[in-house]
Amino acid sequence: MSNATAKVELTIDGQSLKVDATATVLEVALAHQVEIPYFCYHPYLSVPGNCRQCEVKVGSRQEDGSIRWMPKLQVSCNMPVAEGLVVDTRCDEVIQAQKNNMEFLLINHPLDCPICDQVGECWLQEHAYTAGMGETRFREEKVHMDKRVDIGPHVLLDKERCIQCTRCIRFCDEVTGTSELALMARGNHTEVDIFPGRPLDNPYSGNVVDICPVGALTLKEFRFKSRLWFLKTADSICPGCARGCNIKIWHRDHAIARLTPRDNPEVNKSWMCDQGRLLAPTLEAGERVREPRVEGKAVDWQEALDEAVSRLRRSGRPAGVIHPWSTLEEGWLALKVLAAAGEGGRPMLMALPAHEQGEDDDLLLRADKSPNRRGLENLLTARDAESASVADLLDRAVAGELSALLVVGEDLATLVSEEKLAAATAAGLELIVVASHENATTRAGTIVLPAGIFPEVDGTVVNFQGRVQVMRAAYPPPFLARTGAWILTRLASRLGDGSEDARPRDLFDELAAQVPAFQGLTFARLGAGGCVLPGGACETPASGSVG
Numbered sequence: 001m002s003n004a005t006a007k008v009e010l011t012i013d014g015q016s017l018k019v020d021a022t023a024t025v026l027e028v029a030l031a032h033q034v035e036i037p038y039f040c041y042h043p044y045l046s047v048p049g050n051c052r053q054c055e056v057k058v059g060s061r062q063e064d065g066s067i068r069w070m071p072k073l074q075v076s077c078n079m080p081v082a083e084g085l086v087v088d089t090r091c092d093e094v095i096q097a098q099k100n101n102m103e104f105l106l107i108n109h110p111l112d113c114p115i116c117d118q119v120g121e122c123w124l125q126e127h128a129y130t131a132g133m134g135e136t137r138f139r140e141e142k143v144h145m146d147k148r149v150d151i152g153p154h155v156l157l158d159k160e161r162c163i164q165c166t167r168c169i170r171f172c173d174e175v176t177g178t179s180e181l182a183l184m185a186r187g188n189h190t191e192v193d194i195f196p197g198r199p200l201d202n203p204y205s206g207n208v209v210d211i212c213p214v215g216a217l218t219l220k221e222f223r224f225k226s227r228l229w230f231l232k233t234a235d236s237i238c239p240g241c242a243r244g245c246n247i248k249i250w251h252r253d254h255a256i257a258r259l260t261p262r263d264n265p266e267v268n269k270s271w272m273c274d275q276g277r278l279l280a281p282t283l284e285a286g287e288r289v290r291e292p293r294v295e296g297k298a299v300d301w302q303e304a305l306d307e308a309v310s311r312l313r314r315s316g317r318p319a320g321v322i323h324p325w326s327t328l329e330e331g332w333l334a335l336k337v338l339a340a341a342g343e344g345g346r347p348m349l350m351a352l353p354a355h356e357q358g359e360d361d362d363l364l365l366r367a368d369k370s371p372n373r374r375g376l377e378n379l380l381t382a383r384d385a386e387s388a389s390v391a392d393l394l395d396r397a398v399a400g401e402l403s404a405l406l407v408v409g410e411d412l413a414t415l416v417s418e419e420k421l422a423a424a425t426a427a428g429l430e431l432i433v434v435a436s437h438e439n440a441t442t443r444a445g446t447i448v449l450p451a452g453i454f455p456e457v458d459g460t461v462v463n464f465q466g467r468v469q470v471m472r473a474a475y476p477p478p479f480l481a482r483t484g485a486w487i488l489t490r491l492a493s494r495l496g497d498g499s500e501d502a503r504p505r506d507l508f509d510e511l512a513a514q515v516p517a518f519q520g521l522t523f524a525r526l527g528a529g530g531c532v533l534p535g536g537a538c539e540t541p542a543s544g545s546v547g
């Protein structure tokens with residue numbers, strides 16, 4: 001038997017557990033809801049054992065049933081499990097060690113909590129409540145350090161708040177390999193800092209803010225924006241590229257306050273890139289489409305949908321363009337609409353434009369900036385759709401071979417040119433546009449249907465690894481806009497295909513039953529960690545944020 005699968009039996013606080021022989025005591029404790037406080041340990045970084053907060057009492061059971069305790073407490077993050085190991089995390093000796101360690105950590109820590117951005121998620125504050133002395137015995141002057149050090153384009157450092165856990169340093173050494181941070185000086189003058197002239201400027205710099213257990217590192221873009229308890233959260237998927245990092249949307253008043261990574265060991269561990277983290281300004285820029293329009297005139301939804309159906313039907317063979325930001329459900333519905341509106345006999349004509357930029361890197365970022373290209377390609381194949389480019393579709397319109405185009409999420413002018421788009425509409429092409437923002441295509445649209453965009457959309461997407469993941473809406477679309485799935489279910493239903501009450505989960509189950517790559521999957525099986533195509537090996541649900 002390989003060591004990776006070998007098991008040992010140990011006891012933690014009287015609880016007997018059979019665990020993986022390669023685990024550490026802290027890993028076993030965390031997996032079994034035994035609370036051991038810690039600061040420096042992180043599941044995806046090396047284990048320095050330097051904060052000492054996770055010390056426990058360790059012994060081994062003897063043949064006569066007695067326990068032989070080790071003479072000193074051990075750091076549980078660096079203590080391998082062993083057969084017959086006995087661990088005590090609650091005895092007086094351990095509690096006193098935690099209190100002593102907290103007193104030591106707090107000696108030079110400023111009394112900043114009322115003005116610190118970390119409040120609500122500060123581990124030092126939490127452990128001070130559970131293991132703090134309640135009052136200080138330190139009468140001398142604290143060591144003072146710089147409190148507002150600009151160490152990179154996105155990160156500010158408060159040196160006084162740092163507890164020298166080295167998580168940020170290890171992240172830059174071990175994950176990005178950029179090594180911008182280090183501990184300088186000695187004793188109680190030790191401070192974390194960048195090397196002179198080398199700012200913290202790697203594409204993943206925001207992760208050091210997430211993993212800093214105190215308020216020493218803050219994100220410039222979130223600093224002082226909101227107290228944590230005023231924010232709501234939704235678990236979603238970053239739409240920034242084909243990686244599909246698992247994220248948490250923190251939001252308030254129908255706006256994103258911040259995006260942070262959620263743990264998924266198979267996709268992004270507990271990291272995300274700065275590009276994805278700072279997507280909000282891009283998403284919130286520009287003018288939203290506020291109400292449905294027919295030939296430039298604002299109308300109600302009923303009229304807009306009826307008119308869209310009539311124009312699609314009249315065209316005989318409408319074609320489609322779908323943005324690969326669209327969910328599987330939106331793609332599935334767009335194909336249903338085209339099939340139901342067409343006269344039959346000929347395959348559907350659909351463009352799925354490429355959105356590539358830069359190159360894949362060694363960590364997370366993908367050149368393909370589409371969160372769902374792979375998923376939508378599967379649908380197009382299953383429905384035997386004929387693939388076309390946007391330029392080709394507009395040429396067909398100019399040649400009089402195409403009279404209606406359903407456009408979901410794309411601005412055709414940015415993909416080809418405004419002139420080409422104008423030539424197609426001048427030749428009689430009717431554009432039925434499902435769009436979140438005003439652009440050249442909505443201005444040229446015959447019918448414009450205002451739609452939601454991430455983070456207003458529920459649905460599923462497939463990342464470049466073939467993992468189907470669930471994207472959850474944080475808040476509804478603004479003004480009179482509705483989600484793409486809401487709009488397209490109503491078009492499909494008016495065309496005689498399906499109920500307009502179908503929810504995204506119903507639509508996923510419907511497509512999974514009909515598209516071979518998704519067979520065996522149901523929405524309920526996807527869970528928090530997603531499932532891999534084909535066939536759907538579903539992982540244990542991800543654990544949420546790793547501190």
Ligand code: SF4
Nearest residue numbers: 162163165166168212
């Ligand atoms: S800045 Fe934060 S993460 Fe870095 S060493 Fe200090 S406390 Fe740890």
Ligand code: SF4
Nearest residue numbers: 238240241245273276
């Ligand atoms: S790597 Fe891609 S999916 Fe992940 S956070 Fe960055 S842009 Fe988003």
